[in-house]
Amino acid sequence: MTRNRLNALGAWLAIGVWLAAGAQGLHGQAGGADALAIVVHRGNPVESLTLSELRRIFMLETQNWPHGRRITVVLREKGQPERDEAIRMICGISEAEYERTLLLQTFRGSVTRPPRSIQSASLMRRFIFNTPGAIGYVPAGEVDDSVKVVAVDGRLPGDAGYPLQRRARIGRVNWLPW
Amino acid sequence: MRYDTMAVLALVTVTVLALGWIVARDLRQSAEETHQLYQSFEEVDELTDDLLLESEDVRRILLYALHTNDANRQLAYVEQSRAAEGRVKKLLDSRPALLDNPHMSAALQKVADAWKRYMTVRDEVIGLILEGSVNEGVALDERDGGHRFEAMLTAITEMKRTFDADAERQVAEQRERANSDITRLSIMVVGTLLGTAIGIYLFNRREAAEAAARVKSDFLATMSHELRTPLTGVIGTADLLKATDLATGQRELVRMLRSSATVLLSLVNDVLDYSRIEAGLMALTPTRFSLGHVIEEALDTVTEAAARKALEIGYVIEPGLPDVYADEDRVRQVLINLLSNAVKFTESGEVAVRAAATVDGEAATVTIRVSDTGAGIPAHLQHRLFQRFSQLDTGPSRQVGGAGLGLAISERLSRLLGGSLTVDSREGEGSTFTFIFTAKSAGPSALARDDLAGSRVAVRLGTGIVGQQVRSLLDAWQVNVTELGGDPAQAADRATIDAIVVDASTDQGALYASLLVNRERWGLQHAPTVAVVRRPAEQGERVTPGRVVSTPVRAQALHEELVKAIGSRSVVAAEGAALHDRPFDRQSLAILLVEDNDANRRVVRMMLEELGLEADEAAGGIEAVERARQRAYDLILMDVQMPDIDGLEATRRIRQQVERGAAPFILALTANVMESDEARCREAGMNGFLPKPLRLTTLEATIGAFVASRA
């Protein structure tokens, strides 16, 4: 019995280590062009979010702004590479995973308002402009003053160490929050 | 005249054109204003229409977003709605000028406010729709959006209504203004045209009247001239006839003929003058003359008539009256007319002429008053005096004839001379005609004389014009006048009297008679006398053959007689004293006598002759210098007061040009005997002086001294 238990434990440990090795939920910090700017409505009092808060928002765990307004997540349309990239950068998972997670959460009843899909960056800007509770993303070069850029981890796009850069070393997996 | 008419026509044309242009411009302006007004109305109409359309679009398009779930399509509708919203905002911000007044601005502001309120709801609705809360969006829109939208539509309608009211008011105002403009313009045009017509009519009438008057005058002038020529012939012929051998009856007839012709001629002359004046053809030729002279000439013409009526006539000139430049003939004409009237209408008393002048720089205003002691002119007839053809009917004893143009002509002449002719008269008290004319002052009178200055003259004169005249003349000559009569205690001074002037023309010679009677008592039996007599009747009557001056007293005549009288006195005195038998007896003295006054010169020459001396004569300073150059005189008697260059200057020049031998001994003949004068004479180079009036004894003594000093 004990040996069995020990064996089991060892097996579990091995498995755990093996599993942990695969999990490198790191976001690369190598400088790269094409940062992703997180944009919200101009009237939104939020100035900055941590990356984890951002993840929680985009994974629809956090569904209300601190000032109480409903968060409306806006992504690009399914099939557009910008959507995949953004999900990967912000949430660290693939788009398919994201969809599955979304469904699971809907299944659990914790999500009743799925994210909205927009066709282009300019439409994204217009959408954010028109919707007080919305949050979305545009390439940093496409920001104009119809939307407000939110700092992520205290950094703005263009600053060194901004977390949402393209071609950064992203972990192959992140985590699949509930 | 033609030019005048053309000018007037041109002016009228220009005026009409200008008016036409103003009218056209005003009308065009008014039309433009109206057009602009309506344009701005339309602008505002369009504004409201567009506002309504676009705001409805905003709402409608937004509600389309409810029909789809696709965020992109919803967003597209939202964007479209926002575009319409932008257009609404632009419309609200555009401010046509007509909306600048406070009502409209307030109404537009209300619309903008209502729009803003709707916008806040609308933005919320958009947010809800895009978030996915379509139901809430719709609910909010139905609950609040609808109300606010309706409120905005109401505000727009209100604005439109306010504007319509405003617009109506403005249109009414505009119409008012246009009406008043038109009224004003038409009044202007009509008035101007009327005025022009009237002006032309009056102008034409005046021209016609003038032409008629001119024709009349021309006719008169021509006819008068034509009349005068044969009349002069008649008079001449009558004169010739008078000179032939005629019987007394015939002579009488010729006399009547001549007198009638003369009267007729004078009438025609008057008519001619008058018509010439009326025709504006009377031209003035200013000359220099002395007022005294012209008055004397005028008086001459009435002397006989005055003497016949035993009227005292004379004139007084204010001292210091200068010579003037004026038309002498016209002045004389007026004076003659006035004097003849005065003499005509005065039965007894005097006719006096008084002249005065105010000089202002070069301009002189001369006032001559002719007053008489006649019947006077009643006040209600005075205004007719200067009208032509007017004769004052003084009752049944109408004694005068004539055409009645005299005063009219005089009055017009006086106006022509730049003055006036007025009358001041009371019935029974005589009349005074005041003749004023303007002239240029020409310097002090050339008749000023100084050689009687200082002589002592006794006068026995009346208070009438003659006495006044004599006294004024004597004062002007700076003669020491002693009044005779009354007080015998004045006898002490009598010995020094040089002459006596007595008025024998008044009071039928009463003054002269009293003089004769009292002469010895006053100690004046030896004094020479000058008597003023009335010509011609009294000639020789009760007057010692001595000096006489006839009225009207002429200044020159009185002066001469006085000088002669005083001169003869010294001659007499000299005769009374040890008369040297021609002491100098034509000694070879070259004497030059320089005296500008003929009479004085004659006197001195006489004196020199008495002394047995001969002299060359020079009438002026320049002549004297010339003669002195040509001949070396031993003695020069130099009058100081001379018109060309005075004696002092002549003396200086003579002294300068002296070359040979002894310089001449120059004596001044001067009336100024003060020390300073003496000094001046000595400075100029004179050796001595002889006071005027010259006495024979003084002359003799002085020359004697000179000779003695030479020897």
Add this chain to the structure above:
Amino acid sequence: MTSTQMRARALRRVLVAVTCAMRLLAAPAAAGAQPVDQPPPQDMQPHLGPEMLVRAFGSVDWSATQKPDTPSSFALGQFDLFVTASLNDRVSVLAEIVLEASGANTQVVTDLERLQLTFRADDALQLSAGRYHTGIGFYNTAFHHGSYFETPIGRPRVFDFEDEGGVLPVHEVGLSARGVVPKTDGALRYLAEVGNGRTWTTPESAEGRDQNDAKSTNLGFSLRPERWGGLEVGASFYRDQVQAAQGGNVRLRIGAAYAVYRTGAAELMGEWVRLSHRTEAGLAATSDGGYAQASRAWGKTRPYYRFDKLAIDPAAPFIGTFGSSRSHILGVRFDPSMWIGLKAQYERTNEAGVRGIDAVRTQLVFVF
């Protein structure tokens, strides 16, 4: 307004209308895009009314087991129709209807597995009322009836549904409140439920109606530390008074603890549940169960292993006869595309008294 102006305006309106008409006619028929100044076609109705999302989960099974008297067979599995709708900004409704073929596939049993109305105040409080899965441990509320989401085939023994011999009150009718504890950055979550509790005395073991006045209460918390993304640990405590068949109440306490690490690629889960029954007579019984599960995905393939154990105290009321078991499950899941999964696993079960039962099962799961 003068007649001129009226005419001008009418003319303008006509022009505008004509221009609009021309624009309509000339409208480009870009792929599905409509010119947006046009109203939508008449047949499109405004999407008013609650937005509904309908999903169906289905599974088809095949199993073969060494268990005596159990032939290999295909089974229809379950058809899980899942509907959720957002009634308004804060209120949503969820309904889950499971249709099963029972037994010999002759009947379709419809189970209203879940029907709840949820009011979401904010992140800190979501209040649900209706029929829901009890928040004991992790597995029950993580996977509900969705076989698609479960990596292996079948639930751990301890979490079996009531009608499959489950020992836990998996379903509950009542009120459930859950949310994120504020100021914990989303790390700490709480759970509080009150409901009817499970009845054992009626054959169907329904909880639709509470038999006694005693409500069940459940309190739980979970922790998801930020530093270890994917990790969740939690515990819950369930209490109820269950009416015994003989009358009287059995005091039931269920405590659970779990630790779960799940990412997109890997999965490591372990739970342990302890039930303690105490009858009024003072008889206490403690049973426990749990599982440990691990899987790792390579592309579309995901092998997995689960160790499943249930130890029932024979003295426990209600469940004493359910029998303990211990099993090892080894299998692989293949997801050829997004919403289809194919699982195959080998089970070796030691049941009470019986050792080494082998079974092979396969399942096809799908979502639409």
